[in-house]
Amino acid sequence: GAVVSQHPSWVICKSGTSVKIECRSLDFQATTMFWYRQFPKQSLMLMATSNEGSKATYEQGVEKDKFLINHASLTLSTLTVTSAHPEDSSFYICSARDAGLTDTQYFGPGTRLTVL
Amino acid sequence: AQSVTQPDIHITVSEGASLELRCNYSYGATPYLFWYVQSPGQGLQLLLKYFSGDTLVQGIKGFEAEFKRSQSSFNLRKPSVHWSDAAEYFCAVGEGTGTASKLTFGTGTRLQVTL
Numbered sequence: 001g002a003v004v005s006q007h008p009s010w011v012i013c014k015s016g017t018s019v020k021i022e023c024r025s026l027d028f029q030a031t032t033m034f035w036y037r038q039f040p041k042q043s044l045m046l047m048a049t050s051n052e053g054s055k056a057t058y059e060q061g062v063e064k065d066k067f068l069i070n071h072a073s074l075t076l077s078t079l080t081v082t083s084a085h086p087e088d089s090s091f092y093i094c095s096a097r098d099a100g101l102t103d104t105q106y107f108g109p110g111t112r113l114t115v116l
Numbered sequence: 117a118q119s120v121t122q123p124d125i126h127i128t129v130s131e132g133a134s135l136e137l138r139c140n141y142s143y144g145a146t147p148y149l150f151w152y153v154q155s156p157g158q159g160l161q162l163l164l165k166y167f168s169g170d171t172l173v174q175g176i177k178g179f180e181a182e183f184k185r186s187q188s189s190f191n192l193r194k195p196s197v198h199w200s201d202a203a204e205y206f207c208a209v210g211e212g213t214g215t216a217s218k219l220t221f222g223t224g225t226r227l228q229v230t231l
Contacts, residue, residue, distance in 0.1 A: 004159060034218070034219075042223060042224075043206065043221040043222060043223045043224055044160075044206070044219075044221045045221075046218055046219065046220070049218065093159070093160070095159075095160075104162055104165075105162070105219065106159070106162075107152070107159035107160035107161070108159050109157060109158055109159045110159065
């Protein structure tokens, strides 16, 4: 099946700094990508929907100025956590929609963010 | 708002035994239902999905699920579990048409397989 990569797989940063996470669809074009957040032993919570060439749509309660999303190409979406704080520490997962025959969301392996 | 409930947080089965993971959903319209599996260090992998038609759907790795509207359930089954099936399993309901829709996930069921 289609492959979605995320980079980095884990990152540690100091409080107050910004961190960028990349999500790439490696063998298909994705007009829509999704960003999720997963707390330990909990479910995935959708943060935002990212459409190529337009502004992301954020879920209620998600600060769009803190979690900046850019989907500048059909194979790349980025999530930037600005002025990170320890409470932003989490597992961030992206998915990309392959709108072809299978019309399936493919998930990346996730990025573990730890803010000190 | 749609929601998904997975009542079992953790299940342990012996290798070769049958498996059933429960999933109940709440959604006002015809649901689009999914089962994903998450292994450590890997992304979520789609096992199967239900949009319409036959209520018994077959997926990859020998899994199947049955949609029961009257019970608002979409339970995942496998007749004989393999040790490699140990993972976290998530049921999800989609809002709108197709898998491009927003997904609401259950809290997951961790499957442990004993040899």
